Amino acid sequence: MNEIPGDLKFLKSHEWARMEDAGRVTVGISDHAQGLLGDIVYVELPGVGDSVKAGNACAVVESVKAASDVYSPVSGTVIAVNEALPDKPETINEDAYGDGWIFVVKPDDAAELDDMLSPDDYAAMIEGEEH
Numbered sequence: 001m002n003e004i005p006g007d008l009k010f011l012k013s014h015e016w017a018r019m020e021d022a023g024r025v026t027v028g029i030s031d032h033a034q035g036l037l038g039d040i041v042y043v044e045l046p047g048v049g050d051s052v053k054a055g056n057a058c059a060v061v062e063s064v065k066a067a068s069d070v071y072s073p074v075s076g077t078v079i080a081v082n083e084a085l086p087d088k089p090e091t092i093n094e095d096a097y098g099d100g101w102i103f104v105v106k107p108d109d110a111a112e113l114d115d116m117l118s119p120d121d122y123a124a125m126i127e128g129e130e131h
Contacts, residue, residue, distance in 0.1 A: 004031075004123055005097050009073065009116035011055075012125065016097065017073040017113055025074050025105045025113065029061060031096040032126045037063035040092045043085040046103055050078045054112050059102055061092065070102060074112040080104040 008016045014033035018026045034040060044060040052058045057069035058078070081103045084091060092100035107113075117125065 004119040006119050008097070008119055009113050010119070010122035011071060011073050011116060013069075013071050015071055015073055017116060019110065019113060020104070023107065023110055024079065025076070025107050025110070026101050027070075027073060027103050027105060028096060028101040029068075029070060029092060030122070030126075033068070034093050034096045034100070037061065037068060038065045039063055040089045043082075043089045043092070043102065045081040045085065046078045048078055048081060052076060052078060052105060061089075061102075072105060073116055074105055074107040075109065076105040076107040078103050079106045 008018050010016050010030060014030045016028050016030050020026055040061055040063045042062040046052065046058040052072035052075060054073060054075045055071055058072045059070035061068050061070055082101050094100065
């Protein structure tokens with residue numbers, strides 16, 4: 001299993017969130033999730049300026065196996081999207097926690113991150129799924 005970065009929080013639906021400087025939250029899908037999906041062939045990004053709600057779908061990742069909604073971990077406004085993904089969706093497979101980020105949110109309430117899973121709790125959850 002790949003190392004899970006310690007600075008991330010996770011949703012049970014396999015999205016990760018990283019609190020950045022200036023209170024921005026970068027969002028992607030976990031390495032575990034990209035592994036389950038297989039080769040990612042298409043990413044539908046939210047629009048910059050879109051309002052997102054915590055727990056609501058705001059992007060789509062499609063692989064050769066399935067299409068999967070990507071849920072926002074926090075409510076707020078999308079302030080950036082990963083412009084490289086439409087041309088290189090496989091970046092998520094190659095670097096889920098780095099260059100494969102999907103979008104950035106300016107959260108209405110950063111405390112929503114407190115409701116997410118810690119890296120250890122997420123690791124325990126996915127380990128439980130594999131048994």
